[in-house]
Amino acid sequence: MKSCRRLPKLSISVVTYEPDIEILKHSLESLAKSAVYAKSNKIICRLVLILIDNGPGRSWKKSLERVLSIFSGQTEFSKVVLLSGHGNIGYGRGHNLGVNRHIEDFHLVLNPDVIMEKEALYEGIRFLCRYPQIGMVVPSVFDTAENMQYLCKRYPTVLDLALRGFCPPRLQNLFYERLSRHEMRDVINNKPVFDVEIASGCFMLVRRSSFLKAGGFSDKYFMYFEDFDLSLKFGRLTAIAYLPSMKIVHMGGGASRKGWMHIRYFAVSAFKFFNQHGWKFF
Template sequence: MNPVPRGTPFDISASVVVFWPDRPLLARTLASLAVASDTFGAGKEGTLHLYLIDNGGLPDMGESLEALARAGVGHTSITGHGNVGYGRGHNLAIARPLGRYHLILNPDIDMNPDALAKAVEFMESHPDAGLLTPAIFDDAGEMQFLCRQYPTLIDLFIRGFLPASMRRFFAKRLARYEMRTQINACDTVWDPPIVSGCFMLFRSDVLKKLAGFDARYFLYFEDYDLSLRAHDVARVVYVPAVRVLHHGGGASRKGWAHIRMFVASAFKFFNHFGWKWF
């Protein structure tokens, strides 16, 4: 652990929360972060600082952390708190000194080498932008449509739990929910209502003003909640020039425990923001 003194400046800070992670995937994420930081800061010390939050089961990542250090990336490991959930885990980092920008990052994301450079360049050119989301692709190179309209219960059920053979009957409804007519690989889109928590680049003063994630969500919907609240204090923007690869999957493909957490978080979300059935 490399503790960071209060008031230490960096251009970017980042937080990654892990719970018994897939070690090769996490190693790829950290490697892509090292390359992206090096591309952005040319190896300059203090460009980026990583908070690695261990909710349990963090393996030895010494080789990956050494590669980060060679790229000028410092790191702080936050451990000993147990499995407090995804949002609360990130909040442990958000409460600490942050860079001018703070990146919330999943441990299953590979960033393009120029992702950070292009993201910060856009934010510097657009001071009204407080939260940036990238173009997100899957393992097959297909775009993932993770910008969303406000969900209905039917949308969530169709997308999360119906097999692909049945989802095709609801293609028009899903296309509306997933903003498929607006989101593409070329056009910047301002103010998508909801963006994915797998990669969220915030101006840190915006994130501090929002007090991070709502701790009432253990897992799922914490990014929906944070996205909607972000619109109250800044603009949200989808920037396809910033590109990442996402290896994640949906709750229904992770077993009954995840389905229960998904349903519990959905109930909290709709109770707070309003129920929308159809």
């Protein structure tokens, strides 16, 4: 059995902007339970949690400090760090800020509204240790009603994004086969998939060397498509895998359900993405 010094280490970055405090606490509690399970099963020995506060004002900092105080005294995390005062620099840049502060052998990019199963970290890190050719592994994702969310994707077209993000279910049903292919439903099942093209940024477990070689998240994207861009950069260097035994619940919603400002962010970032990586309309 490996001694702790020889076991891999994990860092986790969580970017927040005026989060729901109860959901954040629930998310971090699930992270702590998963950390305990992974450490007790000798898959990792050190975890560092970095919370990046993109919110305005000192009131949010105080709220987040109270949340982190619950976890800073626990043995699950070797270190708990709060970065704040920099303002809203965007999702990707926020994670880059955390990584620049601290990154271990493996790093988890995590949304503040993700609830992970107890075995999630153990399953993901064991998988990365077993397959050194994999630079990123992503989980099976469910919503709060336990419906599976197909967040692994093939390269999108403009039509795919419009149908998936903004059309009512009745219209989406007319394009079911098309959207199913975009969401990789033909290959996503109860077995690992080793050739994911685009992964969701709500939960990305990455190898440090791969993340640093990819240059982290691009500063071009304030919100939306930073995960698409990072996935394509990873794909040029290594491989992205889907691991069904690593399970999470994601409470987030799409841009169309968050109001016009988010729709605008989505459209601006989509334009940047296609300009950078190539336009496909249909």
